[in-house]
Amino acid sequence: MSQLETAVARTPREALAAYHRAMLDKSADDLADLYAPDALHEFPFTAPGFPPRYEGREAVRAGYRAVWGASPVRIDEVRTVSSYETADPEVIVAEHVVVGTIPADASFAVPGLLVLRVRDGLITHVRDYMDTAALAAARG
Template identity: 35%
Template sequence: MTIPMTPAELYRHGLRLLLEKDIPGWVALWDEDGVLEFPFAPEGWPVRLEGRQAVADYMRHYPDHVDVHDFTDVTIHRTTAPETIVVEMRGVGRLVETDSPFDMTYIAVVTVKDGRIASYRDYWNPLAVQQPGADFVGTNR
């Protein structure tokens, strides 16, 4: 019998997959009906993606835009709901197109259901996308 990963373990595993640029592996951590939200997304950027396939489509070209070298300062807070965690972290690396530095602070609220990501609210800094050369996510813009 395999013991399922805790939400924190699943999240850290997902970070490793992103560093390895294993986007299909990261997407496989998602529930079929999982929802990815960007509450602070600027105009013209996606606010809500519904379903694993929508998440896969969004993330497909992520490594073509951002070469993440590390996720630093990862702090995972447990909540009174055992399936929900709050994560603080930084992603550092470079923007592929411009070869300029990438340094983004994130706060995420993640809920896991039956060992899969069911809800992921990504509170990233929208001011970063207003800088030259900052079109770094798979936004299909």
Template identity: 40%
Template sequence: MSSATPADVLDRRRRMTMNGDADGLAELYSLDAVIEMPFAGPDAPRRLEGREAIRAYARRVTTSPMRLDSYDVAELYRTDDPELVIVEMRGTATMTTTGRSFTTTSIQILRIRDGEIVLFRDYANPGILKDLLGETNR
């Protein structure tokens, strides 16, 4: 049983994400972890099951033309369930193909058990990427 707190796990996740360490990031998830992204854009899965699927997706993201400039916990909300946290994340990134940058926030719900993420739900606005890529009609 790990003594890592949810804040510890979130800090490690932030460091791995900022360093582009897809393998280290995947290791933060349990073998049977689930990621759900209900509002995912057309090129992103809405659900990933298992650490290896998470690893493959993380590798794909780290090689994309989106460079992550910052990624921080804006707010961390604890619940009555010690495994469950709600997080407001704020990130800034730059599209290396266009030089355009953006800032976005998302709400994330995580279940962290014994120092591993077992469930991660990300509620982000995929429209911001469409705007950056010029795919929206104005």
């Protein structure tokens, strides 16, 4: 099956599961390949050193390569707290907790909320609400 056929078959819930897998693998390529070429990924709660948005698939790829490539953090689990399908069949809302470790055996848990819009099997818009205080604490 081609990437386009896979994308067309992907529901918002399947896109969310693939998004979480990419996070676990810290794979910027797998994550970016979930996005439409002109997708928008927004971070409403910005933190120092993080941009407020990525515009386009390749910006997502470059941004996550930089962040995940420079980070010694290991993501051990993405716990889904809850997920909701909305009245809009393209949208899913998911609350999760990213659990991981950093060198010297320190652990962390960072809560977040994702709002994903998936059209024709590709993510077209993400609003990524991370707990920036927990993220900053995890990064040291």
